[in-house]
Amino acid sequence: MILVLGGHYVINGKMSLGDFAAFNSYLALLIFPILIIGFMSNVIAQATASYGRISEMLERPDTIETGQLAANLTGAIEMKDVNVNYGEKPVLKHIDFSVRPGSRTAVIGPTAAGKTQLLYLLSGLIKPDSGVLTFDGHQIDEYKSESFYQKLGFVFQDSILFNMSIRENITFSETVTDESLQRAIETAELKDFMESLPDGLDTSVSERGLSLSGGQKQRIMLARALAINPNVLLLDDFTARVDNQTETRILENIQRNYPNLTLISVTQKIAAVEHYEQIILLMQGEILAAGTHKELMNTSPEYVQIFNSQKSTSNYEL
Amino acid sequence: MNYNLNSIAEQEKKSSSWAGLKNLLNLVAEERKRIFLSLSAILVSASLNLLGPFLIGYTIDHYVQTGKYHGVLVFAGILLGMYSIAFVSSYLQTQWMGGVAQRAIFKLRNVIFNKIQQLPVAFFNENKAGDLISRVNNDTDKLSQFFSQALMQFISSIITMIGSGVFLLSINIKLGLATLVPALVILIFTRSVSPWVRKRNALSLKSSGGLSAEIQESLNNFKVIIAFNRRDYFRKKFDVANQHNYKTAMGTGMANNMFLPVFGLFSALAQLIVLSYGIYLITESEFSIGLLVSYLAYSTNFYNPLRQLAALWTSFQVALAGWERISRMLSLESNLDIVKGSVAKASDSLLEFRNVHFGYTTSNEILHNVNFKLEKGKTYALVGPTGGGKTTTASIMARLYDPVSGSILLDGKDIKSYTSEERSKKIGFILQEPFLFTGTVRENILYGNEQYHEYDQESFLAVIKATGLEGLLSVFDDGAETKILSSGDSLSLGQKQLIAFMRAVLRKPDLLILDEATANIDTITEKLLGEILYKLPQETTLVIIAHRLNTIENADEIFFVNSGEVTRAGSFQEAMDKLIHHKRKS
Ligand SMILES: Nc1ncnc2c1ncn2[C@@H]1O[C@H](COP(=O)(O)OP(=O)(O)OP(=O)(O)O)[C@@H](O)[C@H]1O
Numbered sequence: 024m025i026l027v028l029g030g031h032y033v034i035n036g037k038m039s040l041g042d043f044a045a046f047n048s049y050l051a052l053l054i055f056p057i058l059i060i061g062f063m064s065n066v067i068a069q070a071t072a073s074y075g076r077i078s079e080m081l082e083r084p085d086t087i088e089t090g091q092l093a094a095n096l097t098g099a100i101e102m103k104d105v106n107v108n109y110g111e112k113p114v115l116k117h118i119d120f121s122v123r124p125g126s127r128t129a130v131i132g133p134t135a136a137g138k139t140q141l142l143y144l145l146s147g148l149i150k151p152d153s154g155v156l157t158f159d160g161h162q163i164d165e166y167k168s169e170s171f172y173q174k175l176g177f178v179f180q181d182s183i184l185f186n187m188s189i190r191e192n193i194t195f196s197e198t199v200t201d202e203s204l205q206r207a208i209e210t211a212e213l214k215d216f217m218e219s220l221p222d223g224l225d226t227s228v229s230e231r232g233l234s235l236s237g238g239q240k241q242r243i244m245l246a247r248a249l250a251i252n253p254n255v256l257l258l259d260d261f262t263a264r265v266d267n268q269t270e271t272r273i274l275e276n277i278q279r280n281y282p283n284l285t286l287i288s289v290t291q292k293i294a295a296v297e298h299y300e301q302i303i304l305l306m307q308g309e310i311l312a313a314g315t316h317k318e319l320m321n322t323s324p325e326y327v328q329i330f331n332s333q334k335s336t337s338n339y340e341l
Numbered sequence: 342m343n344y345n346l347n348s349i350a351e352q353e354k355k356s357s358s359w360a361g362l363k364n365l366l367n368l369v370a371e372e373r374k375r376i377f378l379s380l381s382a383i384l385v386s387a388s389l390n391l392l393g394p395f396l397i398g399y400t401i402d403h404y405v406q407t408g409k410y411h412g413v414l415v416f417a418g419i420l421l422g423m424y425s426i427a428f429v430s431s432y433l434q435t436q437w438m439g440g441v442a443q444r445a446i447f448k449l450r451n452v453i454f455n456k457i458q459q460l461p462v463a464f465f466n467e468n469k470a471g472d473l474i475s476r477v478n479n480d481t482d483k484l485s486q487f488f489s490q491a492l493m494q495f496i497s498s499i500i501t502m503i504g505s506g507v508f509l510l511s512i513n514i515k516l517g518l519a520t521l522v523p524a525l526v527i528l529i530f531t532r533s534v535s536p537w538v539r540k541r542n543a544l545s546l547k548s549s550g551g552l553s554a555e556i557q558e559s560l561n562n563f564k565v566i567i568a569f570n571r572r573d574y575f576r577k578k579f580d581v582a583n584q585h586n587y588k589t590a591m592g593t594g595m596a597n598n599m600f601l602p603v604f605g606l607f608s609a610l611a612q613l614i615v616l617s618y619g620i621y622l623i624t625e626s627e628f629s630i631g632l633l634v635s636y637l638a639y640s641t642n643f644y645n646p647l648r649q650l651a652a653l654w655t656s657f658q659v660a661l662a663g664w665e666r667i668s669r670m671l672s673l674e675s676n677l678d679i680v681k682g683s684v685a686k687a688s689d690s691l692l693e694f695r696n697v698h699f700g701y702t703t704s705n706e707i708l709h710n711v712n713f714k715l716e717k718g719k720t721y722a723l724v725g726p727t728g729g730g731k732t733t734t735a736s737i738m739a740r741l742y743d744p745v746s747g748s749i750l751l752d753g754k755d756i757k758s759y760t761s762e763e764r765s766k767k768i769g770f771i772l773q774e775p776f777l778f779t780g781t782v783r784e785n786i787l788y789g790n791e792q793y794h795e796y797d798q799e800s801f802l803a804v805i806k807a808t809g810l811e812g813l814l815s816v817f818d819d820g821a822e823t824k825i826l827s828s829g830d831s832l833s834l835g836q837k838q839l840i841a842f843m844r845a846v847l848r849k850p851d852l853l854i855l856d857e858a859t860a861n862i863d864t865i866t867e868k869l870l871g872e873i874l875y876k877l878p879q880e881t882t883l884v885i886i887a888h889r890l891n892t893i894e895n896a897d898e899i900f901f902v903n904s905g906e907v908t909r910a911g912s913f914q915e916a917m918d919k920l921i922h923h924k925r926k927s
Pocket residue numbers: 109114132133134135136137138139140141180830831832833834835836861862863
């Protein structure tokens with residue numbers, strides 16, 4: 024282009040050869056930034072995307088402490104038409120149920136049914152997209168979060184231990200007294216184990232808790248939740264990693280040492296929860312059935328199917 | 342043996358950029374054909390671009406100055422054609438290299454995954470999960486960027502530079518030499534500061550690894566922190582790591598940005614030289630105006646790529662720093678020596694424990710004099726109270742640890758005589774906490790699988806069908822193509838366990854150890870898993886550790902593990918009696 028036009032002008036005498044040379048150099052100067060712009064636009068596109076994500080997070084209002092109520096949870100819990108979505112995908116759909124103070128409720132359901140998400144809701148870790156969840160008639164954010172979490176214990180499904188001593192891992196919340204620490208350790212059947220360790224409670228735990236056996240980690244998690252003396256206890260598949268005998272003993276200990284506790288327990292083993300006041304069957308984010316073991320055996324074919332898949336050895340269960 | 346990746350770094354000596362580049366290129370060695378194609382495409386586009394100025398100069402001298410407008414048009418046409426070809430070939434090149442980069446990174450992650458499987462547990466004790474994940478995801482990403490965007494530009498810049506240099510010198514050697522002097526200065530400058538820049542980048546990557554470890558610890562554990570109201574504690578910890586990261590990143594940024602202005606200064610200088618010296622030569626009539634125009638173009642052609650190189654050089658240094666971090670991990674050798682010369686004795690047992698004693702520390706023995714044999718093709722169950730030593734026994738089977746005394750025979754040969762590759766081919770051990778990569782379910786299942794790792798969607802589904810794993814994919818929203826976000830946070834625990842299960846089954850090991858690998862999976866799906874295991878080749882030996890009794894009722898034999906003693910239970914009933922009457926010690 025330049026050559027054609029420029030050549031034309033020079034030949035016609037409208038432009039000197041010097042101008043032409045200068046023009047050529049300017050053009051070369053122009054091209055480099057254009058190349059860089061091409062290169063940069065790539066970088067800029069990536070940066071904008073990242074910036075979008077970051078600012079989305081930053082602009083989210085800081086969870087403002089709106090709650091004023093001091094929580095003294097009795098364990099009266101109610102969910103009304105609660106829905107939770109991750110993007111397009113519904114994870115919990117139209118959840119309705121209530122829990123009486125001091126009662127025991129089991130949640131049963133297949134892999135990826137939404138059981139863990141349900142407990143996250145109950146502990147305020149995630150918020151319902153629609154519907155209401157109340158404790159004693161009040162929503163979670165009406166409570167002072169500090170006092171709410173002092174009354175709610177949560178044992179997570181995966182063992183989450185920090186790079187600190189066992190004592191610090193258990194007395195994780197700052198309000199734990201020595202007495203409640205001792206009671207928690209006894210209830211979680213950890214006493215003998217602690218005594219067998221050379222440094223006892225002050226033994227330190229590596230990041231992923233690798234120097235402990237699976238069941239030991241799980242029991243430390245339980246002790247952590249019990250140490251705050253909760254009124255409501257959420258267990259997520261707690262029984263998966265301890266042997267049956269220890270499990271039975273622990274559940275007895277809980278009944279004895281924490282008599283007024285309201286218990287909500289996610290589990291895969293029906294045998295251990297047959298006598299609970301309420302069993303909720305959750306599948307693909309929906310409550311399929313709820314009631315006592317007897318009721319469910321009569322009304323829910325899915326429940327019967329799960330029960331049968333465990334029956335063959337149930338005569339050995341303890 | 343020191344497994345701490347970050348402290349190993351300090352002991353390492355610096356390697357030169359070239360040696361680093363060679364190592365990097367080894368990564369893509371298998372893609373030679375594509376790279377060759379890309380390279381020729383680059384050659385084409387670079388040389389066409391190089392010819393341009395020459396033709397322009399020629400046109401000016403022969404047609405413009407003599408007023409032959411027709412010739413000008415012809416040459417303009419030729420130029421247009423040349424530039425279009427150059428454009429097409431450089432486009433193709435970008436496409437090809439993008440593919441090459443993708444595959445190279447997939448391969449690299451594969452290798453890393455295998456390595457992680459082979460390293461002893463001590464490795465995980467000494468390195469934070471977050472740092473590992475940063476190495477695997479972040480650092481490999483840096484490499485991929487280098488391959489897909491920078492590498493070929495790098496080469497093309499170099500070719501253009503060399504070409505221009507040749508033209509510069511051949512048109513007029515005196516002027517050429519004068520023009521190239523600033524380049525020499527730049528070269529010396531770059532060589533002398535590069536090692537320092539790379540070190541800064543390595544530091545920066547290290548501290549972002551540290552930050553990622555901190556975030557990983559916090560995010561993963563965020564729920565605990567909130568549910569127990571301890572935000573303060575982690576805010577403090579995070580602030581420290583973040584401050585550190587900020588400081589090193591600032592330093593690195595300054596180092597990285599130093600190249601561009603310096604290069605710019607010198608290329609401007611070079612143009613100045615061309616212009617003044619060139620005009621002087623013209624007045625001496627040693628040089629024509631057309632040539633000067635070409636000359637100016639060539640000197641920009643020479644110095645622009647150089648400036649681009651400055652930008653690319655940074656990306657290259659970042660990639661190298663990332664690569665060093667990865668290769669350090671890959672070069673870790675297990676501290677478990679390979680002992681040569683054990684002779685296989687004919688034996689029907691796949692694995693045998695002989696008088697095995699073991700303790701994690703010398704003062705505290707966990708396993709006391711353990712003896713047993715596992716026969717080919719049978720299914721064994723280990724049961725016992727928590728803390729009894731089941732996981733420990735299984736870890737020794739897979740030689741994650743060596744016994745303090747006693748020996749373990751695999752196929753009649755001392756297990757110490759196998760290399761880690763041979764061993765991990767024979768023995769599959771599903772770790773209790775599955776290690777997932779960001780990617781799809783399919784990729785996560787295929788990582789570390791030598792036989793299938795290059796399979797695409799269709800052939801993958803065929804294999805899945807053949808092994809009966811099909812039904813398990815239905816718990817994922819989009820089946821095998823379901824995206825896994827932030828290393829698995831978007832999956833339920835049972836889903837993660839299913840991925841680990843499929844991964845292990847597709848590896849087809851001789852001995853498959855499942856240590857509570859299905860503990861969180863519902864009992865109906867678990868039955869399905871049982872059927873899949875049943876379909877494994879006849880010779881596969883299974884060791885199943887579980888607390889759920891359904892899981893183990895089909896075992897051929899049951900071992901009862903308590904207080905570090907392993908005893909054989911005569912029957913299922915006997916095992917149950919033992920379970921009921923045992924005394925737990927821990
Ligand atoms: N952060 C997230 N983003 C998107 N989807 C998610 C996220 N967390 C969970 N899910 C999806 O929500 C569904 C329910 O998960 P949840 O963890 O509640 O299952 P679960 O019933 O506890 O299963 P399991 O028995 O395996 O623990 C799953 O399909 C899961 O993939």
